[in-house]
Amino acid sequence: MKKRLISLLLLLMVVFAMPCISYAAYETSIPYSAQGNSSNLIYIKRPQSLSASTSDKSYTISAVGAQGTKIKVYKYDESTGTCPIIKSEKTIGASGLYSTVVDLPNASNTFVVYAENGSSAQVVKIQISKVKRSTVDKLKSVTVNVLNFLK
Numbered sequence: 001m002k003k004r005l006i007s008l009l010l011l012l013m014v015v016f017a018m019p020c021i022s023y024a025a026y027e028t029s030i031p032y033s034a035q036g037n038s039s040n041l042i043y044i045k046r047p048q049s050l051s052a053s054t055s056d057k058s059y060t061i062s063a064v065g066a067q068g069t070k071i072k073v074y075k076y077d078e079s080t081g082t083c084p085i086i087k088s089e090k091t092i093g094a095s096g097l098y099s100t101v102v103d104l105p106n107a108s109n110t111f112v113v114y115a116e117n118g119s120s121a122q123v124v125k126i127q128i129s130k131v132k133r134s135t136v137d138k139l140k141s142v143t144v145n146v147l148n149f150l151k
Contacts, residue, residue: 030074030083030112036121041069042098044113044124051127054104059128061111062099065092069117073100076110083112104130 026034042065044050052059061073073087087100102111113124 034123036123038120038122041115041117041122053129053131055131058101058103060101064096067094069115071098072114074112
């Protein structure tokens with residue numbers, strides 16, 4: 001009888017602890033495969049389509065969300081297959097706005113934005129490509145030439 005009672009107590013502890021374990025706050029890194037249990041904690045405003053290209057060395061990621069939502073930013077490291085933290089936790093204030101600048105050391109940069117509010121968590125992956133300034137200049141000249149051709 002005593003063994004059954006202990007087994008039942010352990011089972012109850014595991015069942016009630018599961019939600020806390022499933023979406024535990026990530027500290028120094030996050031798995032690339034991580035997923036949240038919510039999709040409406042934050043709305044990424046920049047980039048508009050979760051991917052962007054720029055010739056700049058850095059990029060500003062911005063979002064809106066409810067006051068009290070905590071956000072961390074991780075960067076995917078292709079060589080190790082991990083996502084170490086690059087921007088420590090910040091809490092969205094009364095304005096509902098969040099913004100951070102990330103460096104773009106590679107031609108292809110993948111960021112994982114992790115938002116948490118209470119027991120809800122959201123994971124958003126953002127791809128930002130860095131193109132050479134000469135490529136941007138070539139694209140601008142092609143656009144101008146095509147417009148001139150249509151006149």
